[in-house]
Amino acid sequence: AKFTRINQETCIACGACGASAPEIFDYNAEGIAFVLLDDNQGIEEVPEDLYDDLEDAVDGCPTDSIKVSTQPIELQEI
Ligand code: F3S
Numbered sequence: 001a002k003f004t005r006i007n008q009e010t011c012i013a014c015g016a017c018g019a020s021a022p023e024i025f026d027y028n029a030e031g032i033a034f035v036l037l038d039d040n041q042g043i044e045e046v047p048e049d050l051y052d053d054l055e056d057a058v059d060g061c062p063t064d065s066i067k068v069s070t071q072p073i074e075l076q077e078i
């Protein structure tokens with residue numbers, strides 16, 4: 001299983017992740033990314049058919065703000 005979460009402290013609203021993985025990531029009013037699946041809680045499994053999109057997004061983020069884990073991602077891990 002994979003879980004993902006955006007570190008919104010380091011996201012610079014570049015907009016790359018939503019282009020790579022529009023079913024996983026969207027942006028708030030300030031352009032900061034969040035995970036659509038669970039409102040950026042890091043608790044909802046990413047569907048396997050979106051793994052390639054997720055990998056593209058991780059590789060494309062200039063600030064390394066997209067966290068991915070095999071476990072649900074707690075706030076303090078970010
Ligand atoms: Fe932010 Fe990285 Fe996405 S900077 S908008 S999390 S690609």
